[in-house]
Amino acid sequence: MAEYSAFSLLKNALTGNKDWKPAWRKPDPKASYDVIVIGGGGHGLSTAYYLAKEHGITNVAVLEKGWLGSGNVGRNTTAVRSNYLLPANTRFYEHSMKLWENLSHDLNYNVMFSQRGCLNLAHTPGQFDDLARRGNAMRHLGVDAELMTTAEIARLVPAIDVSGSARFPIVGGLMQRRAGTARHDAVAWGYARGADRRGVDIVENCEVTGFLRDGDRITGVTTTRGEIRAKKVALAVAGSTGRVMQLAGIDHMPIESHVLQAFVSESLKPIIDTILTFGMGHFYISQSDKGGLVYGGDLDGYNSYAQRGSLPIVDEVMSEMLALFPGLARVRMLRSWGGVCDMSMDGSPIITTGPLPGMYLNCGWCYGGFKATPASGWCFAWTIAKDEPHEFNAPFMLDRFYRGLVIDDKGQGATPRLH
Numbered sequence: 001m002a003e004y005s006a007f008s009l010l011k012n013a014l015t016g017n018k019d020w021k022p023a024w025r026k027p028d029p030k031a032s033y034d035v036i037v038i039g040g041g042g043h044g045l046s047t048a049y050y051l052a053k054e055h056g057i058t059n060v061a062v063l064e065k066g067w068l069g070s071g072n073v074g075r076n077t078t079a080v081r082s083n084y085l086l087p088a089n090t091r092f093y094e095h096s097m098k099l100w101e102n103l104s105h106d107l108n109y110n111v112m113f114s115q116r117g118c119l120n121l122a123h124t125p126g127q128f129d130d131l132a133r134r135g136n137a138m139r140h141l142g143v144d145a146e147l148m149t150t151a152e153i154a155r156l157v158p159a160i161d162v163s164g165s166a167r168f169p170i171v172g173g174l175m176q177r178r179a180g181t182a183r184h185d186a187v188a189w190g191y192a193r194g195a196d197r198r199g200v201d202i203v204e205n206c207e208v209t210g211f212l213r214d215g216d217r218i219t220g221v222t223t224t225r226g227e228i229r230a231k232k233v234a235l236a237v238a239g240s241t242g243r244v245m246q247l248a249g250i251d252h253m254p255i256e257s258h259v260l261q262a263f264v265s266e267s268l269k270p271i272i273d274t275i276l277t278f279g280m281g282h283f284y285i286s287q288s289d290k291g292g293l294v295y296g297g298d299l300d301g302y303n304s305y306a307q308r309g310s311l312p313i314v315d316e317v318m319s320e321m322l323a324l325f326p327g328l329a330r331v332r333m334l335r336s337w338g339g340v341c342d343m344s345m346d347g348s349p350i351i352t353t354g355p356l357p358g359m360y361l362n363c364g365w366c367y368g369g370f371k372a373t374p375a376s377g378w379c380f381a382w383t384i385a386k387d388e389p390h391e392f393n394a395p396f397m398l399d400r401f402y403r404g405l406v407i408d409d410k411g412q413g414a415t416p417r418l419h
């Protein structure tokens with residue numbers, strides 16, 4: 001498949017744009033593979049890409065029940081950051097950040113990674129101290145973090161209400177300047193193209209309906225397009241983890257599925273040149289390259305597999321936005337949508353061998369898995385190829401729950417909807 005380059009752009013422009021090839025093939029599934037990856041979201045596709053690129057394992061199929069991008073990889077608000085408190089998370093997400101920083105070149109596909117920063121706001125002195133602590137922890141591990149005063153915040157985002165009479169006055173913030181946004185569809189398409197170019201079969205409209213077994217060992221899957229055998233079967237189905245694990249007879253996962261909504265406004269001239277998070281509730285906002293404000297807030301708060309949300313969260317998110325930006329009161333909201341998030345008990349992901357022989361599991365991304373897409377696939381591919389975790393995902397094995405080694409960055413306890 002041809003490289004994308006200025007030369008190929010020019011050549012195709014001069015020849016009527018007739019020679020562009022599809023970015024990936026549409027193969028029928030083969031009878032068997034070395035590795036099957038279930039789930040053609042960001043994590044499944046990046047896993048297949050790194051299996052091929054880093055480990056030379058190319059006899060791989062990604063099985064996706066719908067079309068690529070129909071899950072959360074195409075539904076998220078595209079925030080990428082590595083501003084965590086606990087070392088295990090910081091190391092993992094910083095590895096992801098470094099992969100993001102070279103991703104467009106690596107994939108030969110423009111994922112539009114824009115390092116416009118992520119600013120967490122503090123509204124009380126205690127909260128500001130807390131941000132300072134997190135910033136110090138990040139800097140200890142070599143990750144950029146910067147405390148900002150209210151005056152600096154006012155210069156960065158003039159539209160924000162920094163007055164003392166604001167409903168929740170701002171006392172400062174923590175900025176990670178290398179954080180940013182990326183075009184989510186492009187990430188899915190770029191990984192798909194990169195995997196396909198290395199020989200991976202990406203099979204859409206192919207739902208896994210059961211597992212083939214030899215005793216406890218997983219030896220393949222049954223699908224809506226027939227039986228497929230494999231030496232190794234890897235799950236990366238995000239919000240569907242509980243349902244797919246049930247097909248393998250495992251119905252007690254440390255995961256709950258919850259709906260998360262997001263919203264986009266009509267296009268405005270540039271007013272917010274960073275990602276902002278509100279400290280007195282759960283609200284965050286950025287502005288897309290098309291000008292739409294992209295924003296969201298909390299989970300709907302009840303377990304669900306529905307890819308749509310309910311009205312109370314709409315009300316809550318809008319009121320939080322107006323507490324920060326009273327001037328946006330008349331901006332029209334264009335669209336809202338929902339995605340099913342795989343919320344883990346400690347708010348941290350699971351990238352593990354097992355729990356059955358021949359099975360590998362990647363899940364627990366809560367509502368922060370988009371930024372993890374590169375490192376998740378990179379570490380999962382390592383784990384599948386070598387049958388052991390890399391040091392970056394060693395703390396994220398499934399056994400941490402019964403060994404008592406949970407990684408609870410927010411200190412919320414075993415309440416998935418609060419992470």
Ligand SMILES: Cc1cc2nc3c(=O)[nH]c(=O)nc-3n(C[C@H](O)[C@H](O)[C@H](O)COP(=O)(O)OP(=O)(O)OC[C@H]3O[C@@H](n4cnc5c(N)ncnc54)[C@H](O)[C@@H]3O)c2cc1C
Pocket residue numbers: 038039040041042043044063064065066067069070071072073074075076077078079080206207208209236237238239240244260261262296337338339340341365366367368369370371372
């Ligand atoms: C509204 C919203 C906003 C978000 N905002 C952010 C953000 O700003 N930053 C961030 O880092 N994260 C964010 N996230 C979280 C992030 O999107 C997810 O954590 C991440 O996309 C999950 O991984 P994935 O891309 O592999 O999932 P998905 O894209 O959901 O992929 C899983 C795939 O598995 C497929 N599948 C399921 N069952 C089967 C089956 N039986 N057979 C075959 N295929 C199957 C599904 O069809 C799906 O395509 C957000 C999520 C939502 C919903």
